[in-house]
Amino acid sequence: MVDDEPQILRAMRINLRARDYEVDVAADGGTALRAAAARPPDLVVLDLGLPDMEGAEVIRGLRGWTTVPIIVLSGRADSADKVAALDAGADDYVTKPFGVDELLARIRAVTRRIGATTDATPVVKVGAFTVDLSARTVDPPDGGGEVRLTPTEWHLLEILLRNPGKLVSQRQLLQDVWGPQYQTETNYLRQYMAQLRRKLEADPGHPRHLLTEPGMGYRFQP
Amino acid sequence: MVDDEPQILRAMRINLRARDYEVDVAADGGTALRAAAARPPDLVVLDLGLPDMEGAEVIRGLRGWTTVPIIVLSGRADSADKVAALDAGADDYVTKPFGVDELLARIRAVTRRIGATTDATPVVKVGAFTVDLSARTVDPPDGGGEVRLTPTEWHLLEILLRNPGKLVSQRQLLQDVWGPQYQTETNYLRQYMAQLRRKLEADPGHPRHLLTEPGMGYRFQP
DNA sequence: GCCGATCTTGACACTATCGCTACGAGTTAT
DNA sequence: ATAACTCGTAGCGATAGTGTCAAGATCGGC
Numbered sequence A, B: 001m002v003d004d005e006p007q008i009l010r011a012m013r014i015n016l017r018a019r020d021y022e023v024d025v026a027a028d029g030g031t032a033l034r035a036a037a038a039r040p041p042d043l044v045v046l047d048l049g050l051p052d053m054e055g056a057e058v059i060r061g062l063r064g065w066t067t068v069p070i071i072v073l074s075g076r077a078d079s080a081d082k083v084a085a086l087d088a089g090a091d092d093y094v095t096k097p098f099g100v101d102e103l104l105a106r107i108r109a110v111t112r113r114i115g116a117t118t119d120a121t122p123v124v125k126v127g128a129f130t131v132d133l134s135a136r137t138v139d140p141p142d143g144g145g146e147v148r149l150t151p152t153e154w155h156l157l158e159i160l161l162r163n164p165g166k167l168v169s170q171r172q173l174l175q176d177v178w179g180p181q182y183q184t185e186t187n188y189l190r191q192y193m194a195q196l197r198r199k200l201e202a203d204p205g206h207p208r209h210l211l212t213e214p215g216m217g218y219r220f221q222p
Numbered sequence C: 001g002c003c004g005a006t007c008t009t010g011a012c013a014c015t016a017t018c019g020c021t022a023c024g025a026g027t028t029a030t
Numbered sequence D: 001a002t003a004a005c006t007c008g009t010a011g012c013g014a015t016a017g018t019g020t021c022a023a024g025a026t027c028g029g030c
Helices: A006-018 A029-038 A055-063 A079-088 A100-117 A151-161 A170-178 A186-200 B006-018 B029-038 B055-063 B079-088 B100-115 B151-161 B170-178 B186-200
Strands: A044-047 A070-074 A092-095 A123-126 A129-132 A137-139 A167-169 A210-213 A217-220 B044-047 B070-074 B092-095 B123-126 B129-132 B137-139 B167-169 B210-213 B217-220
Touching: A006 A100, A029 A044, A029 A055, A044 A055, A055 A070, A055 A079, A070 A079, A070 A100, A079 A092, A079 B100, A092 A100, A100 B079, A100 B100, A151 A170, A151 A186, A151 A217, A167 A170, A170 A186, A170 A217, A170 B100, A186 A210, B006 B100, B029 B044, B029 B055, B044 B055, B055 B070, B055 B079, B070 B079, B070 B100, B079 B092, B092 B100, B151 B170, B151 B186, B151 B217, B167 B170, B170 B186, B170 B217, B186 B210
Parallel strands: A044 A070, A070 A092, B044 B070, B070 B092
Antiparallel strands: A123 A129, A129 A137, A167 A217, A210 A217, B123 B129, B129 B137, B167 B217, B210 B217
8 A cells, every 4th residue: 555644544554454454555656666576465555646756657667567456546536647547557546535445345346356367377488488477587498597578578478478379469469568549559569579589489580489460469379 | 338328328339439449239237138148248338327227236147147347337426336336246436427538548447457367268160170269260170280361351250150050141241341332342252251261161162161142141150 | 967778760671461353153034 | 045143263463561670769777
């Protein structure tokens, strides 16, 4: 739970603890990101209007490496704020003032979704490489130095790997990685798919696992 | 999209269609449940306060057999209503009046989550081939090399496969695949049906599943 | 305030797919 | 029996889509 007002933090913490949730708190964005990295949470409740960072920045800071559900609290009911937060990766957006029971219900709603879908296979083999989605590591076969991927490369690869064998449309990839206003910028996809293939395919010119379906999208073939 | 006010239905439908969503509408709970069963949607936007059923009843009616994402719209901001709807199985709850862009952002947020986890895989057998419409794959019987189809071929095949055993008229196929101004260009159909048969029929000269109904249209025979 | 890494953006061949025309075979109507 | 029609097949140029290279813009760390 991230909020800059100590009394709200206290109140929510008590409320949540009473329902048997374990609660870690942070008062600003930087602290929150470090705490989340140190002890990955199952859910983030994030108040906007933090002293040190823009709200969308915090969300992107989390989304760069985790798919943890994020519920945003905010005093601003402005539509543009909501859209920005949701498109940055938030799962829900609650406007203050809100009832505690409503927040609890929304927490149940998002965790119900996620809990049912936590498949216990965060490690995938892409050809000879071993990709660990939760640890964010890519290991080559001979145990040598590991392959480094940029945040955008991770984001793109993760979507494909979470849909093994399935075709993922260009629109969906662009929308999930870059946002809804980039749905036609297919050159981004070409650019980053090429980089992924250079790093993960034995023969980048003839990919065997990161496949193109012309005119439709891309597919990860296990 | 379920709403009892025709003008809201119309407005939303236009808005969503402009974003390339396919929209089916229903004006009451019973119609909605039947329509969802007949043609399972990828997302349900449900207005509360329907004439025939309680909102939570509709949600439970859907949740009984599908995990499709449900976004609830409501004029009532009462906390108890929100909790009831969310706990009945709704994924999000938006209070009227709301901005269209906010609803669109919430639609993106829930589909972003679900898109990766939807497991209802409708697989159809065309002779010895196994066609997975959601994964966009065609597998031959011996597990060997896979069959590749172009976007137009997929589009055409999908319409036929979604109407198993039924005759689909040439006009309808042409309109759905190429657009309303191509309703008489039957040569396109001949062209692409021949390609599909070459790829999916054991003896393309004597098709057993992709059948021609002379003068009328085509039919997929399971 | 500088520097390296990462993200954008533009440009250009190359290829597969598409839209379209044409023609023979089979079928139905007259 | 002949004509009119529909269907299957082949072939072609045009074009949209893709892979690739390169360079500018932006961000973050030291």
